[in-house]
Amino acid sequence: MDPIIREIYDAILAGNSKAVEAKVPVALAAGLAPKQILEEGMIAAMAEVGRLFEEGEYFVPEMLIAARAMQAGLALLKPRLKEGNVQSAGRVAIGSVLGDLHDIGKNLVAMMLEGAGFEVLDLGTNVTPAKFVATVTEKDVRIIALSALLTTTMASMKTTIDALAQAGVRGKIKIMVGGAPITEVFARQIGADGYAPDASRAVALAKSLVAA
């Protein structure tokens, strides 16, 4: 790994936004390709963050500050990525379903997906099925990610999936679901394409869904 990219990688792992902001321009000035900085420095670092979370070495605070550091670097890199026509891993629309105002889990998943190179449209909380449908229709989305923390709002996931089917766009997208009360069985029952128990595994799931 290039030494400057290694420094970016390490700074993201440490959640050091200032170091990332300082090193990305250095890497660009040194002639390193934006795509290489993104993939080897940032996405690889966030993948390691996800691994450390799954291993029980990192916890939510570490994940949050790493994601912020990644976002700080990505903000500097984005114009150059656009110039170079670097494609994202896919566009994901994410939201907490109708009736659910919780957003921490959803935000974590959004950050980790962005860290993995996905373009994330965060629709917020209490998102109506109609808004998900409109987003799919208008935004060329490949994945819809639905979040619910309450058993009382889990039913809105099915309502949303049904609305997407009724609108004739279900076949265009993959649907992933998550949240504390959600299970693999429930995901299958409501017709989702996948379930992830945490933010790290949501990334792996999203990657498998776009590859399918």
Next chain:
Amino acid sequence: MTIRERIDAFWSGERPDQIPYTIYQNEWRHTADDPAWTPMYANGLGVTWYLRSFEWKLRDVEIVDQPYVENGKPMRRLTQRTPVGEIHATWADGWNQKYFLETAADYRVLTYIIRHTDVVPAYDAYLAKAAQLPPHAIAIPEIWRTPLQRILVDFAGLENFGWHLSEYAGELQALYDALLDNFRQVVEVVAKGPGRYVSNLENFTADSLGPRRYEKYLLPVYEECFPILHAAGKLVGSHYDGRTKSCRAQITRAPIDLIESLTPPPEGDQTLAEARAAWPDKLFWSNLNVGGYELPPKELKELVLKRVAEGSPDGRRFAFEVSEQYPANWRDSMPVVLEALKETRG
């Protein structure tokens, strides 16, 4: 046994006539007048009432609590003004939209507020409220949260907190120190007051801290303060309603008598069998998963008895409760739980 006697036996580590079952007053209160509850009290359901035997009194702090409407939505803004600045938080539908702590300056203002907060006994008020409660109610004094959990849950929110731990480490430590001094006073006051069991409404989930921070920030507070309550003849229960597995070893060492709101998967991450194996001597006040209440009656009953077998093979140190999500079908499902619990009679 009455529900109070049953709970008392549970707290004592003795075997009650059957496994107790309670619901939080704040979950139940919205439907308190519904007559469907009455037969459930007769069948053994209790209601836990968290009351304060202390009072926080602020000096040199002006509080402005202001309802307003934003985009047609009713909102609440709470502002605290001090000579060193002001902080505010907002809520919509009871959910925090903006937390008090967002900047380093906010930390300094809140530290001032905590340093200007006195803890005074409110024993008479506690006893008066407790005396008015119905027979199915169990009055419980509380000590609120330990310092780091107050910062995380009450003042910053998880996302700000994660960021502030590194970005505002000095300010966070100063606030923590102020909160710890205040918590010590709360414990001293509650220790001298009424109540046998004291609730630490910690709202802890291990993912938000991890074992190293538990070891650094939570465990020393428990080790310093809970023995004061023990010396006063009280038991302490901590509200651990989330995941616990990654901090299992640390929780084993914590002088917590009762893990309250313990919830098996999928909401939590330890089965009752795992938790019992890890903490053989701790009391468990455990939630059935809300999904469990959705099961057909026969399956719900089987789930209840399975959980009892896992969490309390000898019928001791275990009770059920509803401390989190209120089952929407409570009229149908909670009587099933009560019937199932009759089968736990020794």
